[in-house]
Amino acid sequence: MNASTPTEQFVADSIFIFDLSGKRVVDCKQPTQIIEPAKLISSDNGQTITEKIQQIKATTNVQDVLGIKFDKFADGRSYSIAARLREAGYTGALHALGDINQELVFMLKRVGFTHFHLPDPGASELSPQILEPFAGHYQAAQDGSQAHWH
Numbered sequence: 001m002n003a004s005t006p007t008e009q010f011v012a013d014s015i016f017i018f019d020l021s022g023k024r025v026v027d028c029k030q031p032t033q034i035i036e037p038a039k040l041i042s043s044d045n046g047q048t049i050t051e052k053i054q055q056i057k058a059t060t061n062v063q064d065v066l067g068i069k070f071d072k073f074a075d076g077r078s079y080s081i082a083a084r085l086r087e088a089g090y091t092g093a094l095h096a097l098g099d100i101n102q103e104l105v106f107m108l109k110r111v112g113f114t115h116f117h118l119p120d121p122g123a124s125e126l127s128p129q130i131l132e133p134f135a136g137h138y139q140a141a142q143d144g145s146q147a148h149w150h
Helices: 037-042 049-058 077-087 102-111
Strands: 015-019 033-035 066-070 094-098 115-119
Touching (some): 037 049, 037 077, 049 077, 066 077, 102 115
Parallel strands (some): 033 066, 066 094, 094 115
Antiparallel strands (some): 015 115
16 A cells, blocks of 8 residues: 555664663564555545555554654654554554654654654663653543543
């Protein structure tokens, strides 16, 4: 459908993978399928976005690792696709690829990403302030967090 092959993955010497705990991951299974939002949304095969998301979820098994590409850090489509995959029941690893940085990790976690491919921050761990910059949440999200009044 819209997935790149693993050989088309992002390869850069200065990109490192971090997990939900903020630790740099060396032994990490790379994405087996990369979703490019522009291609997913623009493909005109008669399916709605919801149907396309359901199809991705249905054709992905437990061992598969999905990656979602960010063409521009300000493009919200990748966030929406991640959240919709989680809503559809996808429970596997979900990698954020492309034009992202440390400041986005908190929001990426909130919508369901499990791994972040980031430019080298110069440390083997991300700062706790990057992972959890706020003491509470205003609303619930895909990461299981709840608003403080719940």
